[in-house]
Amino acid sequence: MEPSRRGVLGVGLFSVALTVPGWPDVLGRLEAFKTGRATRIGMPEVDMVIDMTAKVSELDDRFGGRHARPMAAASDLSYLTGYMAVDEGLHGLAQRYYVKALELAGAADDHLTYCTTLRGMSVQAIDLGHGSKAMALADAAAAASPAAGPRMRAFLAGQQAHSAALFGDRAVALRHIREAEAEMDRAESRGKPFGSYDPSSLNYHVSQVRHELGDVAGSVEAMEHSDQLRFGVYRRARVRHRATLAERQLRLGHLEAACRTWRTALDEWPMVQSGRADDRMRTMVRLIKPHTGNAHARALYDQARAMLPSAMH
Incomplete structure (x- = not known):
């Protein structure tokens, strides 16, 4: 197998994403990027990300992963742009950016952004009311991060719990929320970094799980607790969640x-x-x-x- 193909298919991340609907097409297009056969989607912003993918792949092939890895910042940018598109209700555009983020993260062997993007896609599926797809994406995110620390595991388990609750699987939802709570306890004992999944976020997931399972009073209690714990800079979340x-x-x-x-x-x-x-x-x-x-x-x-x-x- 030629080095460029081995560099793509040898990344363990991609095998996990086979659980995601349509992923074989994504992998095929990444192969096209590697061989220069890619076609334009037609949107200038997405074209920019495609060009970045090609550059990451070229650096990987010519100099190895150590040189290509700094370019993983492009996957973060693509993920963030997708998240902003979701925030504006532009779901088709968001999905395009999320797919690009997965491709870039895979090319850079960036497990963190890869998992975070799958989790973001699960959040989007929940917003659109697609419980089964949300579960598949959340499970894929968790499976793609076997070496994650407790805070990341809590982050992913919370999303799995919310997805399962929306899907109506009470037992799985409760199992994952207990897992998220246990992992958060471990994470908090190691320190409290700003800007990552925290007890406020966990209580938001507890609230969502309780609500989906029919416990409105319990969901109110957990959402109030989440609001009390939220850092002051998170104004957008505060407006949405208080409403x-x-x-x-x-x-x-x-x-x-x-x-x-x-x-x-x-x-x-x-x-x-x-x-x-x-x-x-x-x-x-x-x-x-x-x-x-x-x-x-x-x-x-x-x-x-x-x-x-x-x-x-």
């Missing part, structure tokens, strides 16, 4: 508590440029409108109409 919390408080009949929670989200909403945050504000207006006979609900509704564009009313 979600308010929706669940309203489901429990706690109208005034929901209005207070919604107001904290609405107050910060102008500082966030996020399609998903916008969606939560639209939902807020729709849900609160029938309750405007209540003074708290009326005040919130009037504030929302004053702050939000007319298209969101």
Whole structure:
């Protein structure tokens, strides 16, 4: 086998991704990049990532992995761009970037970005309501990281739990959330790095699992705990998750508590440029409108109409 082909197929990462629908086509296109037979997708941004893939492959073939590995930053960029596309609701574009991130991470033997991207694809599948695909992607991410540390294992197990809960597999969801909690305990005993999966994120997953399994009160409790633990810089997550919390408080009949929670989200909403945050504000207006006979609900509704564009009313 020629060195370029061995360099691609010899990476253990790719065997795990065979569980992902459509992956053989992805692998075939990566082979095309290696031999110069790639065709353009047609979007300038994606073309840029394709060109980066070819450069990574060329460096790998000519000089070995040590020289190519720094180019793995391109996979991080592609993953982040895909995540931003999800945030704006551009799911087709997001999937293209995620596929590029997988290709780049595989070419650079970058296990961390590879697993993180699969996990991101699982999150997207959950957003779109595809429980079985979310489970397959989350399981592939976990299987691709056998040497991961406890924080990463918690990160992946939390996603597996949420996916299983959406799919309706209670036993698997609870098993994975227990695993995530145990791994988080181990991770926290080693230190608390900023900017990675943390107890706030774990409690968010606990909330999502409880909600999908029908425990709305438990999901509210866990989401409140998540909010208390969240670092202050995570404004976008705070707006989205507080709005979600308010929706669940309203489901429990706690109208005034929901209005207070919604107001904290609405107050910060102008500082966030996020399609998903916008969606939560639209939902807020729709849900609160029938309750405007209540003074708290009326005040919130009037504030929302004053702050939000007319298209969101």
